[in-house]
Amino acid sequence: MNNEYMVSLNEVRKPRGRIANKSVTFLKKFVQKHTRKEPENIKVSNEVNEYIWSRSKQKKPKKFTIQLKEDGENVHVFLKEGTQLQEFENKRKAQKAEKKKEEITPEKKDEKSPEQVEAGKKLEEKKRMEEQAQKEAIKRGIE
Secondary structure, three states, X not given: OEEEEEEEOOOOXXXXXXXXXXXXXXXXXXXXXXXXXXXXXEEEOHHHHHHHHOOOOOOOOOEEEEEEEEEOOEEEEEEOOOHHHHHHHHHHHHHHHHHHHHHHOOOHHHOOOHHHHHHXXXXXXXXXXXXXXXXXXXXXXXX
């Protein structure tokens, strides 16, 4: 999921001392409404939180743009052009690259047990004996 939203905090009208607190809860409800995720699974980045609190807890920013990134069950909320968004994307790219490397490189689980090795040696020896017997039978037929 890679969604951008313009969030307007004009609807938040509480006593002046608690506007920033209510703005954060409003933001979580907004994200919950648009993503249908549980409130416990919504993670607000520090940048967004600091942006809301930048004008103290009595004043709120009018509106700002957020970007939502889904990571399994969790939804992360970032500022549109924030540094934490870039860090998050770089981490996800690194994780995907590691998964691809694991898929490409064969694991050493293909190693055989000692019993399987012994059985393989016996089969090879049996094949060799059969080949020799065939060669001898051909020589006898020619002579």
